[in-house]
Amino acid sequence: MNRRFLFFAWVLVPFCLLAQLALWPDMSASREMVGQFDSEQVARSAAYGDFRYLWFIYRALAAAALLLLLSTRTISHALRVAVDAPGRHPVLTGTLVSILCCIAVQSQSMALGFKAGYLHELEWGFTNQTVAAWVWDALLGRLIGLAYVTAAMAAILFMARRFGRIWWAPSAAFVMIGTVLVLTLQPLVLDPLFDNYTPLAGRPGAEALEELAVEAGVDPSRMSVAETSHRSKKLNAFINGFGPTLRIAFWDTLLDRSRQDEVELVLAHELGHWHHDHVQTGTLIALLGILAMFVVLGGIFPHPEAEDVPALLFTIWLVMMASLPAQNHISRTMETQADWYALELTERFDAYVSAEETLARENLSYLNPPSLAVWFLYTHPPVADRIRMGQERKPPGMRSWRKP
Numbered sequence: 418m419n420r421r422f423l424f425f426a427w428v429l430v431p432f433c434l435l436a437q438l439a440l441w442p443d444m445s446a447s448r449e450m451v452g453q454f455d456s457e458q459v460a461r462s463a464a465y466g467d468f469r470y471l472w473f474i475y476r477a478l479a480a481a482a483l484l485l486l487l488s489t490r491t492i493s494h495a496l497r498v499a500v501d502a503p504g505r506h507p508v509l510t511g512t513l514v515s516i517l518c519c520i521a522v523q524s525q526s527m528a529l530g531f532k533a534g535y536l537h538e539l540e541w542g543f544t545n546q547t548v549a550a551w552v553w554d555a556l557l558g559r560l561i562g563l564a565y566v567t568a569a570m571a572a573i574l575f576m577a578r579r580f581g582r583i584w585w586a587p588s589a590a591f592v593m594i595g596t597v598l599v600l601t602l603q604p605l606v607l608d609p610l611f612d613n614y615t616p617l618a619g620r621p622g623a624e625a626l627e628e629l630a631v632e633a634g635v636d637p638s639r640m641s642v643a644e645t646s647h648r649s650k651k652l653n654a655f656i657n658g659f660g661p662t663l664r665i666a667f668w669d670t671l672l673d674r675s676r677q678d679e680v681e682l683v684l685a686h687e688l689g690h691w692h693h694d695h696v697q698t699g700t701l702i703a704l705l706g707i708l709a710m711f712v713v714l715g716g717i718f719p720h721p722e723a724e725d726v727p728a729l730l731f732t733i734w735l736v737m738m739a740s741l742p743a744q745n746h747i748s749r750t751m752e753t754q755a756d757w758y759a760l761e762l763t764e765r766f767d768a769y770v771s772a773e774e775t776l777a778r779e780n781l782s783y784l785n786p787p788s789l790a791v792w793f794l795y796t797h798p799p800v801a802d803r804i805r806m807g808q809e810r811k812p813p814g815m816r817s818w819r820k821p
């Protein structure tokens with residue numbers, strides 16, 4: 418590990434985290450909101466949620482410890498020697514080191530993830546999967562991650578030999594293009610590996626949903642149904658893809674187990690993301706984040722080689738962790754914007770509140786989450802904030818959300 422890395426890890430990362438304390442969410446009014454639910458529901462949601470946060474901390478500490486270990490001079494040297502062979506190209510050697518490190522980190526994350534991602538869900542009655550099905554999904558997800566990291570690391574090592582000190586610029590361009598490509602292809606190639614997707618048309622209640630989409634200026638054929646009930650009992654909907662593949666998908670559980678007006682409000686929320694170009698904006702911010710990360714990497718590793726690979730991976734992990742509060746703050750802002758759009762489009766405040774309550778009840782959303790967890794981990798505002806917005810009929814601290 419070089420001295421620049423130590424400065425980064427021990428000075429810059431804590432400084433970045435402290436600087437983001439300004440993004441601490443306002444949770445002051447949340448406590449009066451939980452009156453919507455009885456005290457048993459509040460306690461159950463806390464028991465379910467606390468465990469998940471605790472395991473997030475365990476997993477993060479375990480990943481940090483493993484990456485730190487792999488980054489030590491002795492281990493990174495041993496890894497390089499283990500995969501090196503006479504006449505082997507240094508880029509290939511470094512890529513093999515990267516694959517070994519990724520497999521180590523992913524094996525650890527999968528072993529710990531089994532407790533939090535499977536056993537905990539089973540205990541609370543949320544999963545419909547067998548152990549084998551969960552393992553298959555987890556392996557598939559990690560294989561996709563491995564392919565992405567391997568391609569990026571091979572590019573970094575290649576660019577470092579080809580371009581010298583400015584390796585980070587072409588590497589950033591490569592990863593940015595790759596990211597847009599993955600996001601674009603996700604609905605076509607990646608999502609179907611996990612769930613079956615069927616058209617929305619022809620399902621009960623589909624016509625009203627299609628009318629709502631048309632009202633918001635969205636082509637109804639961009640909506641589909643993800644058959645997730647083989648996996649989970651939770652309810653959800655999402656927007657993903659990019660450009661020509663941008664689409665809205667409903668989990669079949671949501672369509673089967675919610676009232677029609679609640680599903681319409683969930684759709685209106687997703688239409689809000691569409692209307693405000695959140696996927697495009699989010700992608701642009703992610704690309705700028707990638708560029709910033711490569712500037713940091715370029716500063717720490719002027720000439721990355723095979724033995725720097727573990728420390729490179731550790732740095733990337735630290736950058737991701739240190740920027741999580743800012744990333745999630747942006748995400749929560751967009752979610753509030755989409756909620757407000759849903760209210761403006763439908764003007765059905767009661768159905769909005771009811772949809773939030775159903776989702777919170779069925780998914781056992783944390784009703785009174787710790788501010789630290791919201792600050793660090795929440796991509797969506799806490800359910801109490803969302804319900805309060807519907808009841809007060811205005812977005813907190815904002816004048817108008819409507820795009821001109």
Ligand SMILES: [Zn+2]
Pocket residue numbers: 686687690752755
């Ligand atoms: Zn959303």
